[in-house]
Amino acid sequence: MTDQSSSLDNNDQGVDLGALRDRIDTLDQQILDLISERAACAQQVAHVKLAEDPEAVFYRPEREAQVLKRIMALNKGPLAGEEMARLFREIMSACLALEKPVRAAYLGPEGTFTQQAALKHFGDSAVCKPLPAIDEVFREVEAGAANYGVVPVENSTEGVVNHTLDSFMDTSLRICGEVVLRIHHHLLVGSNTRRDKVSRIYSHSQSLAQCRKWLDAHYPHAERVAVSSNAEAARRVKSEWHTAAIAGDMAARLYGLERLEEKIEDMPDNSTRFLIIGNHDVPPSGEDKTSLVASMRNQPGALHDLLEPFHRHHVDMTRLESRPSRHGLWNYVFFIDFKGHQEEPRVQAALEEVRLRAADVRVLGSYPVGVL
Numbered sequence: 001m002t003d004q005s006s007s008l009d010n011n012d013q014g015v016d017l018g019a020l021r022d023r024i025d026t027l028d029q030q031i032l033d034l035i036s037e038r039a040a041c042a043q044q045v046a047h048v049k050l051a052e053d054p055e056a057v058f059y060r061p062e063r064e065a066q067v068l069k070r071i072m073a074l075n076k077g078p079l080a081g082e083e084m085a086r087l088f089r090e091i092m093s094a095c096l097a098l099e100k101p102v103r104a105a106y107l108g109p110e111g112t113f114t115q116q117a118a119l120k121h122f123g124d125s126a127v128c129k130p131l132p133a134i135d136e137v138f139r140e141v142e143a144g145a146a147n148y149g150v151v152p153v154e155n156s157t158e159g160v161v162n163h164t165l166d167s168f169m170d171t172s173l174r175i176c177g178e179v180v181l182r183i184h185h186h187l188l189v190g191s192n193t194r195r196d197k198v199s200r201i202y203s204h205s206q207s208l209a210q211c212r213k214w215l216d217a218h219y220p221h222a223e224r225v226a227v228s229s230n231a232e233a234a235r236r237v238k239s240e241w242h243t244a245a246i247a248g249d250m251a252a253r254l255y256g257l258e259r260l261e262e263k264i265e266d267m268p269d270n271s272t273r274f275l276i277i278g279n280h281d282v283p284p285s286g287e288d289k290t291s292l293v294a295s296m297r298n299q300p301g302a303l304h305d306l307l308e309p310f311h312r313h314h315v316d317m318t319r320l321e322s323r324p325s326r327h328g329l330w331n332y333v334f335f336i337d338f339k340g341h342q343e344e345p346r347v348q349a350a351l352e353e354v355r356l357r358a359a360d361v362r363v364l365g366s367y368p369v370g371v372l
């Protein structure tokens with residue numbers, strides 16, 4: 001990436017502002033024509049897909065990941081690669097909406113980090129609907145009312161989201177993608193609340209935990225009240241005096257709150273991983289992950305036996321979680337993530353052996369590694 005400030009150091013004096021704006025106008029027209037041409041191409045793609053299959057799936061996560069990665073690799077600056085990818089994210093989102101708009105359900109309410117993750121993944125042209133619980137998001141996609149769902153699965157500070165893992169035990173939905181979001185918490189107040197008057201702080205229990213040290217240092221005497229979501233915390237603060245909320249940018253914007261302090265999370269690299277759930281398999285993108293759930297009978301060495309084939313076939317595991325089984329047939333189920341796609345021969349070889357050793361194995365999906 002080129003340093004953005006360095007372009008200002010060049011001897012730009014003497015260049016006429018009017019001439020630069022004329023140049024920008026000309027470029028904008030070219031960009032406009034090119035985007036329109038691209039959109040028309042996407043419309044043709046839709047016709048080709050429909051001719052091949054009347055039930056065609058228009059959204060192609062593996063292709064989108066390839067497009068975004070290619071843009072980042074080609075980018076020469078001065079805009080950062082991620083910035084450029086975000087612009088293309090929106091272009092693709094609009095192109096897909098021309099083919100057929102994506103309907104995505106997410107764990108709400110509006111203003112939560114999950115909404116931010118949904119927007120980051122699908123872009124602004126997707127039709128996103130908040131639902132009050134993780135299992136409702138699963139049900140909405142199972143019923144076909146939404147094409148995809150967005151649910152949180154793990155946080156770098158707080159660990160795994162058990163509701164999401166448990167929901168995977170009873171569904172035939174597949175994981176179609178992942179999004180990782182840097183979580184920045186802000187201390188938000190309404191316009192009538194002064195910094196030294198904050199006596200109560202609302203947030204989701206996980207966010208209160210993620211900012212515990214900061215709160216101990218700066219607001220040791222304020223009452224901490226856990227509510228159902230960060231967005232709910234922001235909503236309450238909007239109509240109260242002397243209270244503050246810990247929440248993110250979306251909630252601050254939605255409820256018009258002021259940021260008293262920014263980025264108050266204790267761990268600077270605090271991030272949450274979200275999963276995109278849908279009802280189809282995703283072809284390989286070139287850089288993929290696979291998630292599976294395996295159940296084991298409770299016997300000595302069972303976990304070792306389960307994992308050993310991955311090691312032998314050089315399949316790189318990225319996560320292992322255990323949850324008590326809810327069906328009583330076996331004691332534990334294991335959620336395993338690894339690098340690679342289920343269509344790759346070495347992954348298939350490992351899976352074949354794992355299937356012989358476990359009581360039950362279900363691949364939850366192979367999907368592109370989150371790009372943005």
Ligand SMILES: O=C(O)C(=O)C[C@]1(C(=O)O)C=C[C@@H](O)C=C1
Binds near residue numbers: 059061063067095
């Ligand atoms: O390549 C496709 O299959 C398209 O539909 C085009 C396109 C794009 O705009 O690049 C749009 C939506 C898909 O999710 C992936 C890519």
